[in-house]
Amino acid sequence: xxxxxxxxxxxxxxxxxxxxxxxxxxxxxxxxxxxxxxxxxxxxxxxxxxxxxxxxxxxxxxxxxxxxxxxxxxxxxxxxxxxxxxxxxxxxxxxxxxxxxxxxxxxxxxxxxxxxxxxxxxxxxxxxxxxxxxxxxxxxxxxxxxxxxxxxxxxxxxxxxxxxxxxxxxxxxxxxxxxxxxxxxxxxxxxxxxxxxxxxxxxxxxxxxxxxxxxxxxxxxxxxxxxxxxxxxxxxxxxxxxx
Amino acid sequence: xxxxxxxxxxxxxxxxxxxxxxxxxxxxxxxxxxxxxxxxxxxxxxxxxxxxxxxxxxxxxxxxxxxxxxxxxxxxxxxxxxxxxxxxxxxxxxxxxxxxxxxxxxxxxxxxxxxxxxxxxxxxxxxxxxxxxxxxxxxxxxxxxxxxxxxxxxxxxxxxxxxxxxxxxxxxxxxxxxxxxxxxxxxxxxxxxxxxxxxxxxxxxxxxxxxxxxxxxxxxxxxxxxxxxxxxxxxxxxxxxxxxxxxxxxxxxxxxxxxxxxxxxxxxxxxxxxxxxxxxxxxxxxxxxxxxxxxxxxxxxxxxxxxxxxxxxxxxxxxxxxxxxxxxxxxxxxxxxxxxxxxxxxxxxxxxxxxxxxxxxxxxxxxxxxxxxxxxxxxxxxxxxxxxxxxxxxxxxxxxxxxxxxxxxxxxxxxxxxxxxxxxxxxxxxxxxxxxxxxxxxxxxxxxxxxxxxxxxxxxxxxxxxxxxxxxxxxxxxxxxxxxxxxxxxxxxxxxxxxxx
Numbered sequence: 001x002x003x004x005x006x007x008x009x010x011x012x013x014x015x016x017x018x019x020x021x022x023x024x025x026x027x028x029x030x031x032x033x034x035x036x037x038x039x040x041x042x043x044x045x046x047x048x049x050x051x052x053x054x055x056x057x058x059x060x061x062x063x064x065x066x067x068x069x070x071x072x073x074x075x076x077x078x079x080x081x082x083x084x085x086x087x088x089x090x091x092x093x094x095x096x097x098x099x100x101x102x103x104x105x106x107x108x109x110x111x112x113x114x115x116x117x118x119x120x121x122x123x124x125x126x127x128x129x130x131x132x133x134x135x136x137x138x139x140x141x142x143x144x145x146x147x148x149x150x151x152x153x154x155x156x157x158x159x160x161x162x163x164x165x166x167x168x169x170x171x172x173x174x175x176x177x178x179x180x181x182x183x184x185x186x187x188x189x190x191x192x193x194x195x196x197x198x199x200x201x202x203x204x205x206x207x208x209x210x211x212x213x214x215x216x217x218x219x220x221x222x223x224x225x226x227x228x229x230x231x232x233x234x235x236x237x238x239x240x241x242x243x
Numbered sequence: 244x245x246x247x248x249x250x251x252x253x254x255x256x257x258x259x260x261x262x263x264x265x266x267x268x269x270x271x272x273x274x275x276x277x278x279x280x281x282x283x284x285x286x287x288x289x290x291x292x293x294x295x296x297x298x299x300x301x302x303x304x305x306x307x308x309x310x311x312x313x314x315x316x317x318x319x320x321x322x323x324x325x326x327x328x329x330x331x332x333x334x335x336x337x338x339x340x341x342x343x344x345x346x347x348x349x350x351x352x353x354x355x356x357x358x359x360x361x362x363x364x365x366x367x368x369x370x371x372x373x374x375x376x377x378x379x380x381x382x383x384x385x386x387x388x389x390x391x392x393x394x395x396x397x398x399x400x401x402x403x404x405x406x407x408x409x410x411x412x413x414x415x416x417x418x419x420x421x422x423x424x425x426x427x428x429x430x431x432x433x434x435x436x437x438x439x440x441x442x443x444x445x446x447x448x449x450x451x452x453x454x455x456x457x458x459x460x461x462x463x464x465x466x467x468x469x470x471x472x473x474x475x476x477x478x479x480x481x482x483x484x485x486x487x488x489x490x491x492x493x494x495x496x497x498x499x500x501x502x503x504x505x506x507x508x509x510x511x512x513x514x515x516x517x518x519x520x521x522x523x524x525x526x527x528x529x530x531x532x533x534x535x536x537x538x539x540x541x542x543x544x545x546x547x548x549x550x551x552x553x554x555x556x557x558x559x560x561x562x563x564x565x566x567x568x569x570x571x572x573x574x575x576x577x578x579x580x581x582x583x584x585x586x587x588x589x590x591x592x593x594x595x596x597x598x599x600x601x602x603x604x605x606x607x608x609x610x611x612x613x614x615x616x617x618x619x620x621x622x623x624x625x626x627x628x629x630x631x632x633x634x635x636x637x638x639x640x641x642x643x644x645x646x647x648x649x650x651x652x653x654x655x656x657x658x659x660x661x662x663x664x665x666x667x668x669x670x671x672x673x674x675x676x677x678x679x680x681x682x683x684x685x686x687x688x689x690x691x692x693x694x695x696x697x698x699x700x701x702x703x704x705x706x707x708x709x710x711x712x713x714x715x716x717x718x719x720x721x722x723x724x725x726x727x728x729x730x731x732x733x734x735x736x737x738x739x740x741x742x743x744x
Contacts, residue, residue: 054646080650088648098643102661102737115657116648157643164648 002030002053002168002202007062008073009048009226022048023059024226030168030219035194035203037213037234039241040223046206049223050170053204054090055083066090067167088116091161091169091201095177097153099145105156106132106141112164124163131159135189151182155189168202169193175209187212210242269306269313270331271459273298273342274320276695278414278702280437280492281343282315297433297492301360302341304484308475309468318689321391321411325596326689327354327462329606335689338468340460343431345393354460357472358506360485362498364451365394366435369427370420370444377449382406384426387416394429397453414702421445436493454498481507486514528710531700535711538696539718545613545682545692546722550675552618557625558660564626565633566655575626582623587684591616595688613685621678628670632663665737672730676723693718 009023022045030036038046051057053064059073069086071078099108109128113119119127132138135155137148145153154174161169171190175183187209193199194216207213213220214234222230222241230238273282275294282296293299294315306313316337318326323340330336339357346356367378375381378401386402388395390409398407408425410416417438419425430438432451439445461469479485480503489495495514503511560579564572582590594616599606607615636659644654683694691699697715701708 056642056645083645084648084650087646090646092643092646094639094643096639098637098639100640100643100658100662102665111644111657112647112649115644115653116650160647 001032001034001067002028002204003063003065004028004049004053005063005065007049007052007059007064009045009052009057009059021226023052026062026223026226026228028221028228028231030202030204032167032202033200034219035217036205037217037220037242038204038206038223039208039210039213039220039237040229044223045226046223047172050092050172050204050206053168054092054170055086056092084116088164089167091164091166093154093157093161093169093171093174095173097145097150097157097177099153099157099160101145104142104144105137105148108145108156109159109163112160116164127163128159131162132156134162134192135159149182150178151185154178154182154186158186158189166201168204171203171205171207173206173208175207175212183209183212187216191216214242267311269302269309269311269339270316270337271302271313271339271341272318272323272326272337273315273340274323275315275317276412276699276702277320277342278434278437279441280433280494283702297488297494298341298343300488300491301479301485304479304488305472305475308478309471316689317691319411319687322596322687324350324354324460327460328596329599330603335609338461338465339472343433343457344460346456346458350460353463355463355466355469356458356460357469358476359456359458359502360476360479361433361457361489361494362454362502363431363433363457364455364498365397365429365453366432366451367427367429367448368417368420368435368438368445369448370423371446372444373426373446373448375427375448378452380448381427387419387425387428389413389416389430392431393453393455394431398429412698412702417442417445432496433492433494440493456502477506480511481509483512486511490514528707528714531704531707531711532714534700535693535696535714535718538691539693539722541610541690541692542679542682542719543722545610545617545685545690546675546679549614549617550621550678552614553621553625553674553678554671556618556622557627558629558664560622560626561629561633561663562655562660564630566651579623579626582620583627587616587620587681588687590620591684591688594619609685609689612688613682613690616688617678617682617685620681621674624674625671628667628674629663631670632667633659635666636662668730668733668737672726672733675730676726679723679726680719 005027007023007026008021010019010021012018013020026045026049038049040046048057052059053066055071058077061073063073064071064086066086066089069082069089071082071086100111103111106125106128109131110121110124113124113127114121129138129141132141135158137152137155137159140148140152145156148156174190175186178186190205194203205213205217217234219232220230220234220237220242221228222237230236234242275282275284280296281298282294284292284294299315302313302315316326316335318335320342323342323344326335326337327340331338344350346359350356367381369375369381382402383406385406385408386398387408387410388398390411395407395409413430413434416425416428420428421442421444427448435447439447459472461472476485486495486499486503489499500511503509560575564575567575591613595607595609595612640658640662641654644658645651649657682692685692686695693715697711701711704711
């Protein structure tokens with residue numbers, strides 16, 4: 001489960017130097033096995049919140065806890081150990097996929113288990129093939145990212161995120177770089193994960209595609225100007241954010 | 244095993260180590276590219292043929308008097324005395340410098356000089372058809388000299404700095420006079436005698452000037468060697484050995500009679516010069532080609548050993564600059580700027596000649612010093628290639644690797660560097676080819692690679708200059724072209740397949 005308490009994240013404006021608070025005291029909690037959506041206008045801090053949870057952004061105050069790994073904000077950079085510890089519990093799927101172009105699809109999926117978790121190649125390969133099968137791309141195991149369509153690349157990226165067996169998996173606009181047909185392919189994989197009783201990881205999805213989102217989430221957080229405007233069941237969300 | 248083999252093996256087993264044979268040799272520093280009549284090879288001679296020259300015969304004589312064997316050690320003329328700063332043991336260690344070195348106060352401060360073995364005068368050489376009668380007729384014209392010689396000092400005083408052109412190669416200067424691109428050249432009389440004899444279109448103008456003495460230099464802490472060399476020189480004048488050697492090369496004259504009298508207290512027997520003909524032999528281009536190919540082997544050795552080191556060093560420096568802490572990045576930036584901003588020649592000079600003076604155990608053999616120098620120099624250039632490569636990899640790659648739970652070091656090693664290395668294949672190959680040609684700079688630290696061998700051969704084989712030049716250029720091309728092919732193959736194999744969408 002994920003617990004975010006009083007998270008404050010601010011950027012200095014590149015020209016004026018003025019401080020801009022992107023996240024202004026955000027507190028949210030996502031339970032194990034829960035599928036959560038984060039919605040809100042552009043610039044409300046949705047992606048930044050995900051990037052903080054996975055330890056890619058430093059923050060000024062507050063704490064993030066995923067399972068037993070915690071990270072606190074402050075003026076000094078967090079120790080690498082704490083960051084790595086947190087990241088190993090969180091998988092991330094990016095808008096632009098970010099597959100490793102010098103590796104095949106299968107090697108991409110194996111990279112986390114082998115290079116981050118120190119698993120044997122044989123074990124990682126078995127995991128990778130199972131996951132590639134799950135996202136419907138076992139026949140593309142030997143293909144390089146450049147030989148795959150956008151939708152296929154994003155499905156490999158999901159398999160890669162799942163391969164480290166994370167407690168939570170975060171999706172940052174997973175379909176917005178894709179045309180509708182490919183977006184649907186990717187959402188089918190997300191649906192499938194959400195419906196899988198055996199899959200117990202928390203899923204947090206940032207997306208503008210509210211129709212697709214409504215179909216999978218069981219809770220929603222509405223972020224407006226860096227503050228939580230609503231948190232609860234989708235049906236209770238304020239008007240205009242989920243339709 | 245047959246009997247001869249068993250004997251050879253037995254002999255090898257009982258032979259004392261090479262170092263123990265050291266004192267049996269008289270190792271003398273000399274620059275064969277300086278040419279006749281000091282030390283040279285007759286046109287067309289092969290790599291293993293012995294050197295000729297009056298100093299070669301002098302060295303053989305001196306060594307024999309000392310109960311040793313003379314071994315020439317070739318180096319650049321200008322830096323021969325610095326070989327005495329290095330230990331005698333090792334690849335290029337020497338006992339004495341013996342190569343037309345004048346008696347000079349600055350050198351006598353640092354090294355021990357023997358008594359003079361030859362008294363020279365400066366001679367002015369011009370074209371035979373030049374109507375000039377004396378030195379004064381060349382005022383206002385351009386005159387060529389050997390750089391850093393007494394001839395250079397004298398000519399600059401007489402004709403003025405602006406009217407004197409310096410070169411490291413005596414034969415080149417003489418060639419420029421023949422082509423009417425220089426009016427005349429000032430040379431020591433031994434060189435003048437040789438060039439005029441072999442080139443009927445040249446003649447000596449006026450009288451010889453500014454007599455000076457050739458001496459040999461040794462280490463100051465070796466007074467016994469200098470004393471025994473002085474005895475040998477005196478004996479050589481007394482028993483007629485030195486006069487005989489000098490006559491053979493057309494170098495015996497009144498100055499030497501005076502020198503003999505000064506050293507021995509006796510006047511030598513009056514004798515005539517021997518009749519010396521011009522060198523007429525023609526070189527065999529195929530025999531010479533073999534020597535060039537052999538020297539090209541050294542070029543390949545230098546390049547293929549130093550470049551992988553440069554790549555590894557450059558990658559570490561590049562990664563340090565992009566991902567390292569600020570103090571390390573700043574330090575590495577200074578390294579790159581200093582190394583890129585100073586000539587390779589100077590760096591090799593520092594590594595080979597100057598470093599051992601400060602740190603004696605860093606007295607590297609020339610080949611090791613050359614490999615080290617090239618590697619350190621090219622590492623700076625490769626570091627910039629890799630830095631550009633690393634910066635070209637989108638930030639998302641690093642983030643995706645970190646998000647999987649890789650440590651930053653693992654992410655750099657497994658994700659960013661493999662991509663950066665592919666991106667920079669073309670510029671890195673470019674540098675490898677450039678390095679092949681830069682190996683020629685290693686001749687300043689006594690390595691005989693392709694370019695130096697070419698210089699040496701064309702000095703002794705002026706009639707084959709064009710053939711030798713084409714062969715040398717062809718060999719360089721032959722070495723670099725396969726690299727271009729390999730690079731294109733690597734690009735096809737790794738470069739595009741790893742491209743971003």
